[in-house]
Amino acid sequence: MRRVSRRTQSGSNMAYGHCLEPDWLPHVEAIIDVVSDGNCGYRCIASGLRLADVDGWRIVRRRMYDEIIGYENLWREVLGSSFETVKNAVHCPEKQEGASFKEWLTLPDMGLLESTAFNVILVNLSHGSASTFLPLRSTPSSSLHNRLIIAMANERNIHWVMVQLRVNAPLPSLYPSWDRYVEDCAKGWRDGFVFRDIAPIASAIMNPPYLL
Numbered sequence: 001m002r003r004v005s006r007r008t009q010s011g012s013n014m015a016y017g018h019c020l021e022p023d024w025l026p027h028v029e030a031i032i033d034v035v036s037d038g039n040c041g042y043r044c045i046a047s048g049l050r051l052a053d054v055d056g057w058r059i060v061r062r063r064m065y066d067e068i069i070g071y072e073n074l075w076r077e078v079l080g081s082s083f084e085t086v087k088n089a090v091h092c093p094e095k096q097e098g099a100s101f102k103e104w105l106t107l108p109d110m111g112l113l114e115s116t117a118f119n120v121i122l123v124n125l126s127h128g129s130a131s132t133f134l135p136l137r138s139t140p141s142s143s144l145h146n147r148l149i150i151a152m153a154n155e156r157n158i159h160w161v162m163v164q165l166r167v168n169a170p171l172p173s174l175y176p177s178w179d180r181y182v183e184d185c186a187k188g189w190r191d192g193f194v195f196r197d198i199a200p201i202a203s204a205i206m207n208p209p210y211l212l
Helices: 022-027 040-048 056-070 072-090 111-118 177-181 184-190
Strands: 007-009 028-032 121-124 131-133 149-155 159-165
Touching: 022 028, 040 056, 040 149, 040 159, 056 072, 056 111, 072 111, 072 177, 111 121, 111 131, 111 177
Parallel strands: 121 149
Antiparallel strands: 007 028, 028 159, 121 131, 149 159
């Protein structure tokens, strides 16, 4: 399956610029499109991790599944009634290609799971639901340059795109549940960054993204 990327430089005609909170546009270097096969959200994560274009999304889903199964007690507490839904969504059979409606990536439900599974800073810049997710139990690198930031945004609740932030860009406010469940060793993840509160303009993304 061929990966389709569309890079849009900040300051030009940003095809997906409307997906982001307006205040964030000056901090965006580029917006990168990915294949819209139901796995677009996972493809954004895979692209940020520089995984193979062909099956990187599959690696992402399987790693998230391993995380939620391996630390089931933690994620049952974090996700509550959404636990089974998220677990079934990230499960990826061996020969699966596309993703059904129930398997799409959703935020904020999967935000802490993604950041913890890959030890990355996950940033949702979607219009009306911008927030930052940090790992829950890993010790961060002492160098900010070694902390990988993956940013993404949702287009009309039907498609995810990857967002490349400028160096030293501020980040949206922390997802509230992080403070409740983070282990002491992981509290340093928030050090050294500037977090900005954004007043919600629309309701949070509840429907998984998909583009026909």
